[in-house]
Amino acid sequence: MNVVPDPITTQEQASKERENLLDFFARGLICTTARAVGADHGEPSEEALTKARAxxxxxxxxxxxxxxxxxADNAAPGPQ
Known part of the structure; x- marks a missing residue:
């Protein structure tokens, strides 16, 4: 299945998407770390999310x- 997202055309959309990515990555880091150390985890705390978001x-x-x-490299003239 191919999924093609709507293009991001404004700075506001880009900022919102970046915040969504940060939240997704932060939650993934918390889950991966918890699993690596064998910890049982539920919903991460605000403190953990803040640290993981950084x-x-x-x-x-x-x-x-x-x-x-x-x-920039791809836009430069000459051989790539």
């Missing part, structure tokens, strides 16, 4: 920088 934000920022660099 880590997720760092990863997402690095990914965004990589995408910008990749776009």
């Amino acid at each position: 880590v997720a934000d760092d990863y997402l920022a690095a990914y965004e920088e990589w995408l910008v660099k990749l776009t």
Whole structure:
């Protein structure tokens, strides 16, 4: 099945999508960490989500920088 999301065309949509990604990544980090140490976990606390969101934000920022660099490299004239 192919899923094609609606394109993001405004800064507001991009900001909302980034916040959704941060929440998704943060929850994934918490679940993965809990499973790795053998802990039983339910809904993460606000404190845990805040800490995990900071880590997720760092990863997402690095990914965004990589995408910008990749776009610039691909736009540069000459052999790739």
